[in-house]
Amino acid sequence: MWYYFSNLTMYLIKSDTFRWLLQLRADTPRLLFSCYNSFMEEFTHYTVMKNEAVDALECKSGKIYVDCTLGGGGHSGLILSRIQPDGKLIAFDVDEDAIKAASERLKDYNNLTIVKNSYTNIKKVLHELGIQKITGGVLFDLGASYHQFHKGERGFSFSKEAPLDMRFNQDADFSAYDVVNTYSEQDLVRIFSEYGEERFSKRIAKKIVEQRNVKKLETTTELADLIVNCTPHVKSSIHPATRVFQAIRIEVNQELTNVKNTLNDVLDLLDFGAIISVISFHSLEDRLVKHLFKYHSQRCHCDKSQMICHCPPPILELVNKKPITAGDEEIKINPPSRSAKLRIARCIRH
Ligand SMILES: C[S@@+](CC[C@H](N)C(=O)[O-])C[C@H]1O[C@@H](n2cnc3c(N)ncnc32)[C@H](O)[C@@H]1O
Secondary structure (H helix, E strand, O other): HHHHHHHHHHHHHHHHHHHHHHHHHHHHHHHHHHHHHHHHOOOOOOOOHHHHHHHHOOOOOEEEEEOOOOOOOOOHHHHHOOOOOOOEEEEEEOHHHHHHHHHHHHHOOOEEEEEEOOHHHHHHHHOOOOOOEEOOOOEEEOOOOHHHHHHHHHHHOOOOOOOOOOOOOOOOOOOHHHHHHHHHHHHHHHHHHHOOOOOOHHHHHHHHHHHHOOOOOOHHHHHHHHHHHHHHOOOOOOOOOHHHHHHHHHHOHHHHHHHHHHHHHHHHHHOOEEEEEEEEOOHHHHHHHHHHHHHHHHOOOOOOOOOOOOOOOOOEEOOOOOOOOOOHHHHHHHHHHHHHHEEEEEEEEO
16 A cells, blocks of 8 residues: 555656646746736736835825826725725826726725826826825836736737837827837937947947838837847847837837926925835936935035025935835746835925
């Protein structure tokens, strides 16, 4: 009996089925997450630093909160669960898929207002809703969602053939096609270098212009192949088209300009004690947030030659001097979270 039992055990340990079961166990959280999301109208998004970003807001009932980047509603859901019964959440997104998925996911909350509009219009929208001040806090989780990257036809990914698109807002009339086929060679070089930190910007821009003079570039894979063919084959874990695709996405959606313009508007809207919490994924974006927070938390901006300081009191107090980053466990489940940086500040202006 013991002989059969130990033979059976050895067989199982060596078998592919056993290895598959072990693998299945390791992947369980991810698999469960994907199943849940395919159920949720196929909208998948791994919410980055969910607890850290929402803890920072010190959620309370009776206060007003704004989620500027609703996405799949991961952060919004947690905020809502913490502001019952009398808190209010206003959530913005421009993406129809995100609005649909989050509306379904959060349908049981009646103190949520979802706005299909750009966060750049936050002042106007809050005014129309009769809100003068954000009394609790505001959250930005910048960049694209997992859904946008992985839904092939949205054209964000070089690994799936699709029209060159990359618009967060499907109603916008400017897409990646326009950038690739109408920008001057110098402008292409500028955005590839600035937003993508692409070493071969000049070479790629030149090739794009040569190619589109023969035939316009229409699809993600045409552009990705062009980049692969005109850049040296270097051993790297990232695809040669990654940086150019990122740069085009930032340009199409005016991501940096939007953040820059909106953060100042948000400071005007924050009530005394309210929190601003920003997650960014790109060094240029993080630099914008860092400088703005630093500038508005400094007591004095005078140059040294000035005898008397007339600077107004600071607006912000930094909650964390160094940005918070995702933990090892989170990075294991969702590798892109490794580039996320969370900065938090509190409004100290009466
Ligand atoms: C990283 S995702 C947010 C994910 C969300 N925090 C969650 O947990 O599910 C960023 C979202 O911001 C949206 N977005 C980007 N620019 C925007 C803008 N100017 N106004 C409103 N939403 C914007 C994108 O469409 C995307 O859905």
